[in-house]
Amino acid sequence: MILIIKLIKEGAMFAVNSVIANKLRTVLTLLGITIGIFAIISVFSVVDSIERQVRASIASLGENVVYIQKWPWGGFDGEYRWWDYVSRPVPQLSELDEIMRRSVTVEAAAFLASTSRRVEYLNTSISNASIVGVSADYDQVRNFEMEDGRFFSALESAAGRNVAVLGYDLAENLFTGLDPIGRTVKVFGHNVVVVGVFEKEGMGFGNSHDDTMVLPINFLSQFINVSQDRFSPFIMVRAYPGIPNAEMIDEITGVMRSIRRLPPVADNNFSLNETSILSEGFDNLFAIIGMAGWIIGGFSILVGGFGIANIMFVSVRERTSIIGIQKALGAKNYFVLWQFLFEAVLLSIMGGSVGLLLVYAGTAAVTSIFEIDFMLSASNILLGINVSAIIGLVSGFVPAWTASRLDPVEAIRSTG
Amino acid sequence: MIRVNHLWKEFNRKPVLKDISLAFEKGKTNLVIGQSGSGKTVLMKCLVGLVEADRGNIYYDDRDFSAMGFKERRAIRKELGMLFQGAALFDSLTVEENILFPLNMFTTMTKGEKQKRVSFCLDRVDLHNVHHLLPAELSGGMKKRVAIARAIAIKPKYLFCDEPNSGLDPPTAILIDKLISEITAEFNITTVVNTHDLNSVMEIGDCVAFIYKGELWWTGTRHEILHSSNKELNHFVYATELMRTLNPGK
Structure with missing residues (x-):
């Protein structure tokens, strides 16, 4: 050897x-x-x-989170029947309340609608900044970290207070070298106080907070009709720990059909999307x-x-x-x-x-x-x-x- | 001692060795001489097993080499030292590594034992402080000495030298010849040298065999070669003007 x-x-x-x-x-x-x-x-x-x-x-979207939307995700490997989906109604803020009231599998849910507007701070302005209105509990269904400050409270959210949490890049561009917390920016012609800044999330799957201003939905709804299709409203729901998505989806399907009063023979007029579809x-x-x-x-x-x-x-x-x-x-x-x-x-x-x-x-x-x-x-x-x-x-x-x-x-x- | 009995070898039906019978004596330098193409190299290759003879037998101290299988032959091969034409050193290896090569291949000596053996062999061929030199840093004579050191490293019982002094100047060639002869006597080796250099014959030819067109024509000593009546041998020996001048009768 x-x-x-x-x-x-x-x-x-x-x-x-x-x-x-x-x-x-x-x-x-x-x-x-x-x-x-x-x-x-x-x-x-x-x-x-x-x-x-x-x-x-995708993980930041939440693995045990289901998105209630008008449009289904997918179409990666086959036909996408858009003509069936285009006439569907969009989710409503009122449906969020009903889901929370009727469901036993959902721990938290949030309603979101988005648009874009000019955001100004003194002489600095960012045109077409992404504006997202979210309901309370958004921080319960969406994974994110705070760079600075805090997320708005349930009270601020419910009251539709003029508070905002900014994406990292948006804050950088607006307040170069300054601490954004407590400063007032102008959007929709109104003053909004910055209470927090998200941690930088990097190139995301279209859902990064980096260039986004997040506002309470009740504040945003004063300026736009968040129930309109063009503001892409949707609801995010998260199940209780230990409850599989499939079980929650079964329940929400029933709840949504009930809310929308769909007859037994009718197809669902909503989509329940999971991140696994994207994966x-x-x-x-x-x-x-x-x-x-x-x-x-x-x-x-x-x-x-x-x-x-x-x-x-x-x-x-x-x-x-x-x-x-x-x-x-x-x-x-x-x-x-x-x-x-x-x-x-x-x-x-x-x-x-x-x-x-x-x-x-x-x-x-x-x-x-x-x-x-x-x-x-x-x-x-x-x-x-x-x-x-x-x-x-x-x-x-x-x-x-x-x-x-x-x-x-x-x-x-x-x-x- | 090596004995060859009725050895035949043909290439493409052309006989190259014809019924050669010959004995190479132990402790003596046995020279095989002949013109180019006479068959002396084929004879040596048959002796070391690189070419298989068609007929006849080769005995290494009464062990029939011709009848041996692969394993037995490999055992014999461990007793053979070889000195090739040129020096045939590995250019990329140092002198020490060149001499270590057969020791690594054939022996299970420890590192220390091998180092000792290398030093001994280099001392014996009168080379000092060259362990870490590459062959390119040596003269032709030194390379040849290293090759001899490598050949004797495994303590061979039989030493085969193919044109050992080719390419060397006459004084260096004589030195190498003498070294081979001394080593042969000192270690009591059976040495077979292929050469067509008459200086070598006269210097170290204890036993000389002359091969002509594949046949053994003459055997004798270096002293007898000058007085042979064999016509072909005389033609070979007295081919130069110098030799004819030394012995005007031939």
Whole structure:
């Protein structure tokens, strides 16, 4: 056993020396694998980063939260019967109260409506800022963190007080360098006191608070009719802990049909949307993008693999005499096989590592320039190295096998 | 001692060795001489098992090499030292690593034992402080000495040298020849040297075998070679003007 380990070490040393001795050839051989790994891992890193952010965004919607809306989510993998949905009524604020009164599975619920308006602070104004009106308990159904200040109280919400919680970016843009808490901004021509700022949430799935002003729905309803379709009203409901969404959905379906007095034969005129619908849709999307990454990078890696096989054949030809001498001095076939296989794998992993370094540099550059959180994950590094090693192993096997089977007579004939 | 009995070898139905019977004595430098293409290299390859003879037997101290299987032959191979044309050192390895190579392949010696053996072999070939040099940093003669050190590292009972002084200047070639001869006597090795260098013959030829067109034409010592009546041998020996001047009768 010790002898075998020694021989493996010896063979690896020959391989390392060969790689060092042929630097230019090594670099050129590595390029194919470098490009391949760069392509694959770049795609995966981008997909992973986007997927992570999208999933975080979906998670922020609440996993045990159901959205009562006019329009169903989905349509990722089939027909979207929009003509059936367009004539549905939108959820009403009054329906929120009924749901809370009748349901036994719902712990908390909130009504939301949104619009956009100019928001002003002294001489600074942000046009078309996203304005969302929410009912009390919004903080019970939507996951968020506060950067500063607080969310409005149930009393403020119920009374329709002129208080607001701002998204991180909106606050930054309005109050550059100033503490926003307690300051008064103007929206709909009225003064609103800022009581809190949301923590930065980053690129979200269309639901980030970053550029949003959140107001009590009873305050917003003084300026717009929140029951109108154009303000996209909807209700979020959260089940009690331990109650599955399916159970809550069953109950709410009955409650909503009852509220809307739908006859037994009529279809639902509302949609109960879950974040799992989005997750499933994105699973498919990311699977397709991932597959595209494999195909694009796979071809590069294939070419790189051929490059390694080619250079290994050249290497075997060049080192025929050395192989002969090694065999004459006692080297067994597996020693020669291991030596060339190790060299091929070493070359391939070196190429892959350079590709990974390029991806790392790329993700770091993109992150710093565009403020998008791209990163090269440990699993992708491992994947890149594994793919490189496998390509090296596969492409180096035939040349290594050829070398190990070389007739020492032929080999020694080419000596000196 | 190595004995060869009625050895035949053909390539593409063309005989290269024809019924060679010969003995290589222990503790002596046995030279096989002949012109290029005479078959002496094929004979050596048959001896070390790199080429399989068609007929005949090879005995290593009464062990029939021709009848041996792979494992038995590998055991014999551990007793063979080889000195190739050129020096055939591994360019990427240091002198020490070159000599360690057969020790790593054939022995289970400890690291310390191997280091000792390397130092001993290098001392024996009169090389000092070269352990960590690469072959490219050595002269031709030094490379050859390293190759000899590598060949004797595994304490061979039999040493095969193929054109050991090719490419060397005459004084260095003589030094290498003498070194081989000294090692042979000192370690009581059966040494077989393939050469067509007459200087080598005259310097170290304890036993000389002359092969001509695949046949053994003459055997004798270096002293007898100058007085042989064998026409083909004389043609080989007295091919140069210098030799003819030394012995005008030939």
